[in-house]
Amino acid sequence: MADLHLTQVRKCFGNVDIIKGIDLAIRHGEFIVFVGPSGCGKSTLLRMIAGLEEISSGEITIGGRVVNDLPPKERSIAMVFQSYALFPHMTVRDNIAFGLTIAGEPRKEIDAKVADAARILKLDALLDRKPSQLSGGQRQRVAIGRAIVRNPDVFLFDEPLSNLDAALRVNTRAEIAKLHRDLGATMIYVTHDQVEAMTLADRIAVLDGGVVRQFGAPMDLYRYPDNLFVAGFIGSPKMNFIPVKALSVSADTITLNAEGLDALTVAAKGAEILPGTALTLGIRPEHITISHGATPRHQGSVVLLERLGHQIFIEVATLGGHSVTALIDGEEEVELGHTVGLTYDASKCHLFDKNADSLRL
């Protein structure tokens, strides 16, 4: 079993801290995605697991074994690079067989394993070509083939789809998901594309500035973001953030308002919040509707309107001077310039304190 544990893992380049103490416990067979904005340290963390980057402090264990000082080949990992990193002078066959060949495995076994991998990845017909004679998607599959023949415990992917076009990306994404189901190996996948993260992951680690902001199942991150960063990062179109004031509080509710916004009561940890405190209200565009009755409303005028067919995407400039985006029913009768009232589904509202932490119960 190849559980993977990171304990207070840190990395500094010179005196710049890049990875600032990361703890993760990854179970055998999980598909984990590291997601985060550019420069947050995703690749660095992956390369530390791979053994390509030294660990400044902390501990990484794979299958219970501390691997801090082990070279990559003794960690039972394989890695797929963003630019594929295929050996240009070798055929597809030799590329896939490379690790086995230099490990001195018998020719017969190598051939069998390469044939297996080629069948899984539909590379049978391409085995004698050079990488330069392949398309981007085919190269990607060769790189994956090179990883799977060694049957490692952990697969590492660093933005493997970013050089592919949109259609191929969707296909390959599905293939990687299938591969994970078939092989049952642990996979760690780096991306800054949240769609890839949401669709592939068993659990997502959202990284920002060298720390894990939240680690959990995709829908948990979507439904229950721990902080403003995760709330804003997961979900598309982005969650709206509206500055509000607490009117009255109880242990498990907060009633709030803002200019142009009728009083709204949200289930939240109110115990430590004083009335009058400034908070941030988070509401996703898809949880906003146009109000026709007397439900709590936020008023403003429509400044942008895009009809998507089954839905309408609108941007509303509110009286308080904020802009709120909403995805509303495609049949709603709204026009540019109209004054509308927006209704926020109170059960889908998020409240964040001044430290950007969620006040979820």
Added chain:
Amino acid sequence: MSYIKRDRRAAWYMLAPALLMIGVFIVLPFLMSVILSFTDQRLVPNPNVPTSFIGWRNYVRLAEDGDFLNAFWRTATFTILVVPLQSVMGLGAALLINTKLPMRNLFRGIYFLPTVISMVVVSVIWSSLYQREGFFNYAVTALSFGAVQPIDWLQNPYTAMPALVLLSAWQGFPFQMVVYLAGLQGISQELYEAARIEGANRWQEFWHVTMPGLRNTHILVAITTTIFAFKLFTQVQLLTQGGPSSVTDTLVRVMYMQGFRQGKVGVGAAAAVVFFLLVLGISLVQRLLVKEERAIQ
């Protein structure tokens, strides 16, 4: 369309100075040597015997001339010895300074020094190293505990050529080093990382990533070094004058002796043309090899 024409004209304007220089200092002299090689032109013309065309006689004379053939083989021997040595030295030095060693920039500068120093100066320094009381004899005597007697490295027919090879390789290798360094830096770092992930050790990385990645660089280095080696002259003229017993005589020295010492400009020019064709042949081989590589990639 017209802007393409304008661009073209601008291109020609920019090329003109270089073309003019190449024309005056390379193409014209070469054409003149081709013409001269078919005449009996002398360095100091005899007013009583006018210069006349003599057809292929100069070439025939070269073909029958023992000195010229000897010089050809000596030059070839020198080339065969010096090219691998110099290339390996260049590659070795490039590998060393391409690592993340501290002070690698200092080493880069130091390694490059020999090439910056004039071959004349290098020859003078090495001639003292090769002397009876010089460094090499001291080293050989010390290492063999006195069993080997001092050798006159440059006067001994067996050691004169190797001595020249060593000196030339030392003076010339920084050029190969720089070319190899550029080649090394063109190899993607990810390939090394992929090789490490796959379990390659340093040696396997070298054979499976570095060497194939340097294929075109190898060809370039081999060809340019060969051409440089064929031009061997300065060291020989300064240190051995072709001796002892002509074992270090070279093509360029024959050209020089024929044209300027014996005043037979026509024969010298013919030798120069033959030399040119040799070098041209070597360059064509390079082009063929490199083209083949492009077709693969």
